[in-house]
Amino acid sequence: MAEFKPQQKNSASKAISPKHFYDEESWKTPTSIQRAWFASGCTTLLISVAKSLIMISRRSTGLRSWIDPVVAAIVGYVLGDLGTGIYHWAIDNYGTARTPVFGSQIEGFLRHHDHPSAITKRHIATNLYVGAAGFTIAVLPMNIFCTNPNLLAFSAAFLGCGMFCQQLHAWSHTPKGKLPRLVVALQDSRVILQRAEHAAHHHPPFDSHYCIVSGVWNRFLDKYKIFWAMEMIFFFIFGVRPRSWSDFNSK
Numbered sequence: 001m002a003e004f005k006p007q008q009k010n011s012a013s014k015a016i017s018p019k020h021f022y023d024e025e026s027w028k029t030p031t032s033i034q035r036a037w038f039a040s041g042c043t044t045l046l047i048s049v050a051k052s053l054i055m056i057s058r059r060s061t062g063l064r065s066w067i068d069p070v071v072a073a074i075v076g077y078v079l080g081d082l083g084t085g086i087y088h089w090a091i092d093n094y095g096t097a098r099t100p101v102f103g104s105q106i107e108g109f110l111r112h113h114d115h116p117s118a119i120t121k122r123h124i125a126t127n128l129y130v131g132a133a134g135f136t137i138a139v140l141p142m143n144i145f146c147t148n149p150n151l152l153a154f155s156a157a158f159l160g161c162g163m164f165c166q167q168l169h170a171w172s173h174t175p176k177g178k179l180p181r182l183v184v185a186l187q188d189s190r191v192i193l194q195r196a197e198h199a200a201h202h203h204p205p206f207d208s209h210y211c212i213v214s215g216v217w218n219r220f221l222d223k224y225k226i227f228w229a230m231e232m233i234f235f236f237i238f239g240v241r242p243r244s245w246s247d248f249n250s251k
């Protein structure tokens with residue numbers, strides 16, 4: 001399948017300050033801080049898995065002791081997809097490049113609408129360090145203090161989706177021929193985000209198919225207009241319009 005072609009720019013991304021110019025070169029070579037956060041996120045994830053396995057193996061209920069943590073991890077993975085959809089919707093629709101904490105994320109997501117294939121050129125540490133930092137801060141204390149393997153398995157899967165979703169997202173923009181066979185197999189079996197599933201998001205006004213782990217929630221959220229309902233609630237309570245309403249061809 002051919003790479004996505006940039007869509008006509010939406011009004012929001014045009015409004016981004018020139019000083020935040022799209023710097024593709026800097027994406028290819030991560031900084032030492034980006035590498036450190038990425039390494040800490042992966043290490044924290046490995047500690048979570050190892051601690052869960054050790055606690056499960058110490059139980060004396062045989063195979064049954066594995067069922068609950070495995071189910072917890074699957075539930076975490078499924079809800080992780082929903083979590084990325086909510087975050088993506090919020091970032092796409094509210095705030096600006098100058099919004100505290102989230103400004104660079106907002107800028108990055110809006111730029112991505114104009115240059116969708118650029119994400120495939122990012123180094124993995126550049127792509128994931130923000131999620132890895134959040135994962136480390138949230139999960140490392142749980143690794144130290146939590147003694148419930150089900151909770152550890154759930155949090156590792158749920159928050160791990162947040163850490164790795166941008167890589168799953170990047171793979172959905174990568175031509176099949178450049179992906180490892182395992183990744184293609186996981187995409188084709190819908191375990192991770194399919195190319196066609198995510199391609200549906202890349203049409204102005206970018207108001208659907210927000211979930212980027214497996215995309216399993218997209219059909220439900222779009223069919224029942226869940227995000228549109230949330231936008232209406234926000235508008236009537238706070239008077240804030242989402243970006244997708246202002247786009248040049250918004251419905």
Ligand SMILES: [Zn+2]
Pocket residue numbers: 088092109113201206
């Ligand atoms: Zn988007």
Ligand SMILES: [Zn+2]
Pocket residue numbers: 112116169173198202
């Ligand atoms: Zn995309």
